Amino acid sequence: MTAGGPxxxxxxxxxxxxxxxxxxxxxSGGPYGIEDAVSSFGPGLALLLLILTPLVWSLxxxxxxxxxxxxxxxxxxxxxxxxxxxGPFWAFQVGWWSWVDSFIDIAVYPALFTQYLSHWLPGxxxxxxxxxxxxxxxxxxxxxxxxxxxxxxxxxxxxxLALAPIVALVVVGLGRLQFxxxxxxxxxxxxxxxxxxxxxxVVMWNYSGWDTPTTVLGExxxxxxxxxxxxxxxxxxxxxxxxxxxxxGLGAAGGWREWDTGALPRIGAQIGGPWLGGWVTxxxxxxxxxxxxxxxxxxxxxxxxxxxAGQMPSVVGRVHGRYGTPWVAVVLSSVxxxxxxxxxxxxxxxxxxxxxxxxxxxxLAAFLALRRREPGLARPWRVPGGRAGALLALALPSGLALxxxxxxxxxxxxxxxxxxxxxxxxxLWISRPSGSRR
Numbered sequence: 378m379t380a381g382g383p384x385x386x387x388x389x390x391x392x393x394x395x396x397x398x399x400x401x402x403x404x405s406g407g408p409y410g411i412e413d414a415v416s417s418f419g420p421g422l423a424l425l426l427l428i429l430t431p432l433v434w435s436l437x438x439x440x441x442x443x444x445x446x447x448x449x450x451x452x453x454x455x456x457x458x459x460x461x462x463x464g465p466f467w468a469f470q471v472g473w474w475s476w477v478d479s480f481i482d483i484a485v486y487p488a489l490f491t492q493y494l495s496h497w498l499p500g501x502x503x504x505x506x507x508x509x510x511x512x513x514x515x516x517x518x519x520x521x522x523x524x525x526x527x528x529x530x531x532x533x534x535x536x537x538l539a540l541a542p543i544v545a546l547v548v549v550g551l552g553r554l555q556f557x558x559x560x561x562x563x564x565x566x567x568x569x570x571x572x573x574x575x576x577x578x579v580v581m582w583n584y585s586g587w588d589t590p591t592t593v594l595g596e597x598x599x600x601x602x603x604x605x606x607x608x609x610x611x612x613x614x615x616x617x618x619x620x621x622x623x624x625x626g627l628g629a630a631g632g633w634r635e636w637d638t639g640a641l642p643r644i645g646a647q648i649g650g651p652w653l654g655g656w657v658t659x660x661x662x663x664x665x666x667x668x669x670x671x672x673x674x675x676x677x678x679x680x681x682x683x684x685x686a687g688q689m690p691s692v693v694g695r696v697h698g699r700y701g702t703p704w705v706a707v708v709l710s711s712v713x714x715x716x717x718x719x720x721x722x723x724x725x726x727x728x729x730x731x732x733x734x735x736x737x738x739x740x741l742a743a744f745l746a747l748r749r750r751e752p753g754l755a756r757p758w759r760v761p762g763g764r765a766g767a768l769l770a771l772a773l774p775s776g777l778a779l780x781x782x783x784x785x786x787x788x789x790x791x792x793x794x795x796x797x798x799x800x801x802x803x804x805l806w807i808s809r810p811s812g813s814r815r
Contacts (some may be wrong), residue, residue, distance in 0.1 A: 387452060388525065388701035391597040395529025396590065397607035398536045402664075402671035404435075404586040405615040407539045408622045408641065409661040411583055415636035418576045420627050421562035422569070426580040427619045431612060434577070434777050435584045437770040438737070439612055440760045441744050442587050443605040447758040448747075450600035453682030454591025455740045460686070462743035462750070469688050469807075470800040471736045472679045475589070477796060478732040479676040479710070484717035486669040487513045493662035496642070496655070510718045517670045518711040521677065524700045525596045528674045535667035542645065542653070542660035543622050549649040550622075550629035558627035578781040582730045583619065588740055590671075592678035601757050673710060681706035688807055731785045731793040734778035741771050741778075 391399070415423045451457045453472075460468030487510035494509065495501055501509070520527050563569060587608065594600040622641070627633060630647045642661065646654025681703035684694030697704040747754065748767060760767045785793065 386701060387596050387696060387703070389596055389598045389600075390524065390526035390701075391529045391593060391603075393603050393606055393610075394533050395526070396593075396597050396603055397610045398532035398667075399529060399593070399671045399674060400587070400590045400607050400611045401536050401615065402532055402667045403589045403675055404584065404611065405618065406664040406668045407543060407660070408619050409539075409664050410638055411619055411623065412636040412640040412644075413638045414576070414580055414583075415623065415627065415633050417564065417579070419561055419563040419565070420633045421559035422564075422573070422576060423580075424559055424620065424624055424627075426573070426576045427623060428616070430577060430580045430584050431616045433773050434581045435587060435612055435615075437773045438587045439608040440766075440770045441741060441774075442591060443608055443758055444756060444760050445744060445747075446591055446594055446604040447601045448754055448756045450594045450597075450604070452593070452595025453678060453685075454594050455588050455736075455743070456592070456679065456682050458747070459739055459743045462746040463739075465686065465688065466804060467739055467743075468686070469683060469804045471739050472683045472688075473800040473803055474732055474736045474797060476676060476679040476710075477799065478729060478736075479672065479679075480713055480717050482729050483669060483672045483676060484714045486665045486672075487511075487714070487718045490662055490665040490669075492639070493658055493665065496658045507719060511715055513666070513669070514711055514715050514718065517666065517673060518707060520670060521673050521707045522697065522700060522702055522704045524702060525593065525674065528670055532667055532671050535663050535670065539660045539664035539667055540618060542656040543618065545653060546641075546645050546648060546657060547621055547625045549653060550625035553648060554625070554628040556628050556631040558624045574780065575784055577777060578730070578784045581777055581781060582733075584615070585730070585733055585737075588737065589675045592675045592682070605758055673707065673714070677703065677707045677710040679706075680709060688804070728785070728789050728793050728796070730781050731789060732796060734781045735793075735797060738775060738778050741775055745771055 411427075414426065417423075418426065445458050446454070449458055449461065456468050456472040459471050488506075490513050491501070491506040491509050495506075520531055591604070594604060597603055626641070626644045626648070627636075630644045636644075639661075642654045642658040645657035680689050680693050683689040684691060684706070693706050693709060694703065695705045696702065745767075760770050762769065782790070782793075
């Protein structure tokens with residue numbers, strides 16, 4: 378293998394469809410896993426949240442990302458934007474927090490893949506599950522090392538395969554509608570106002586991650602336009618991929634109290650028979666593969682750009698001489714994900730949301746700071762509406778991010794604060810002269 382080094386360079390190989398597919402998997406991956414929102418909040422409120430959240434959360438964030446990516450289309454995306462706005466300390470924090478957060482987030486998908494695989498292999502032992510998870514990780518790691526074009530087009534294919542059974546479920550279900558999918562409005566555990574507040578904090582996690590693919594802007598062709606167009610393409614696709622199958626599933630199958638995580642295959646079988654249930658299960662497994670493949674791509678660029686800035690060991694910033702990929706950062710990330718894949722982190726979704734919200738608040742602050750400090754910065758595309766539009770795009774997601782952090786609970790908040798404090802500690806250790814670290 379040609380290792381490469383400082384002289385090797387990244388390659389701009391991601392076109393519109395590949396970067397759109399990478400965004401799709403960084404944010405969603407399809408409706409798999411959204412089911413328990415129905416039983417938690419009630420059918421009507423769940424549908425309302427799935428429609429409302431992209432308008433008040435995702436749309437403002439995508440507008441901000443579109444402006445920043447058009448003006449500063451650099452590898453590392455939001456890390457480089459925060460560095461320009463606030464300096465190296467805060468750039469390191471958002472990069473570190475997001476990378477550490479990915480240990481929890483991305484390590485879930487190998488376990489999910491083996492869980493879906495057990496539909497056909499029900500007798501798997503824990504050791505077999507872990508070995509399959511490792512094979513899953515390292516096959517997809519190999520594809521990441523092979524090149525961004527391979528990952529991008531792989532994400533395109535996996536997105537089609539993951540959504541195809543959902544389309545089939547909708548088509549079959551439309552002919553069997555028998556229930557009003559919005560009834561009852563709530564699950565009866567909270568008032569509508571309380572349910573909206575808590576529900577937004579939970580459902581926004583399913584619409585988060587629009588900033589993460591900015592880390593590969595330096596590997597995207599014509600990023601000033603392609604990234605913005607990809608955002609415009611994926612936002613309605615992701616929204617429809619949540620709302621339509623949930624609505625049709627409720628209308629055709631009912632039984633909203635039994636909608637828990639992983640219920641879609643069962644609902645598919647109820648609507649169309651075992652063939653559809655099996656196909657939906659396969660779609661969920663392929664979605665897990667697309668999620669890991671794409672999230673490894675974007676999150677491995679975090680240690681890479683930090684290393685390029687001298688904030689991590691220089692070896693992490695090496696680029697493969699043949700494939701033009703930051704292979705050391707990819708391998709390092711996968712080694713950590715392999716270790717974390719032993720455990721289950723489903724209960725840490727709220728912690729994941731807290732850390733993501735913290736990083737996003739700094740990114741949004743950088744957007745405002747750059748608007749004020751560098752009014753002359755070339756901005757081929759701007760958030761519409763002038764100053765009022767920019768402030769609205771900033772205020773809505775900031776308020777929701779603070780809401781998510783405030784509703785995380787005392788234990789989750791304490792753990793999240795402890796994890797967040799590793800950022801300043803790591804920065805202090807890395808910033809010390811090399812001789813004092815011996």
